[in-house]
Amino acid sequence: MGERLNGVLLLGFGGPEGPEGVEAFMTRLMKGRKPPPVITKVQARYRQIGGKSPLLEITRAQAAALEARLNQLGGSWKVAVGMSNSAPYIEEGLKELIAAGAGQVIALSISPHYSRITTGAYLAEVDRLKEQFSCPVIPAPAWYDHPLFIAALAARGREQLQDFERPEEVELIFSAHSLPVSYVSGSEADPYQEQVEVTARALAAHFPANPWTLAYQSKGGGQGEWLGPEVEEVLEQLAAKGKKDVLLIPIGFAADHIETLYDIDIEQANHARSLGLNFRRARAVNDLPLFISALAEVVTEVMKR
Ligand SMILES: CC1=C(CCC(=O)O)c2cc3nc(cc4[nH]c(cc5[nH]c(cc1n2)c(C)c5CCC(=O)O)c(CCC(=O)O)c4C)C(CCC(=O)O)=C3C
């Protein structure tokens, strides 16, 4: 792989580190669209998860683990983090790699499924900056169907499944972030929904005995209809069918953050409890070695092209 330092820029959505960062984050994210009452509601959620999201810390841990793995496989590697909506921004991550002497940069989205608000936006920003830095930047391929990512999700599921009395009878819910239906329809449709469905089917194959349902979570307000069914609806349907044991595996996020710690662990868990369900959630893949190996394979595949 040569003597030159290879850079990897791990690209993510970003998030406010705590309640006081919510306003700036949302203004950037929504381009000024959302009224202040929503900001207050979101701030209250961050307070309920301890005032701070673990997202940045987890992403940094993923970057460190990926860097170690790549250096172990051969060559000389540095992995930096660049976020779309919060610091460290994509520009800072790119500057860090170039300052370290990277001869080229592989841009790797940490969002599992492609949408215009996630990977599409990250790569557009990378593209915009590319001119300014005259360093080759190569986008890494998607990994939503990578066998090691699927195996990592399955391992997280199994961690929880073994705590149920009859693991093979537990109802599985696979969840991904909802999107406005307008993003996934028409001639310029994002492949998001198809990719989520591929991940769900591949994961289901790891649990051949268990019934499963794909559901969407954390939908926003406005912008018309959003992808469904919602997790809450699925919980209600399972309760109505007399089911008791439910394990939710979030497949649309690579790290634990407000969407798992608040939306699932507080809101959906409360809803499940009120329906009399025995509800558990699988941890996000975070820096699980299986997942880091998946990312390392994706990166080294780029080098072979
Ligand atoms: C597909 C997707 C991912 C998955 C990709 C991935 O995980 O990599 C993701 C991740 C994240 N989303 C995050 C936070 C937020 N997203 C919001 C709003 C929105 N997200 C959307 C989509 C996604 N978002 C959409 C279509 C909107 C509505 C925009 C609009 O209406 O135009 C809002 C505003 C309030 C609200 O609507 O809830 C917040 C606070 C955080 C940070 C968490 C933390 O800090 O712990 C993370 C990782």
Ligand SMILES: [Fe+2]
């Ligand atoms: Fe979001």
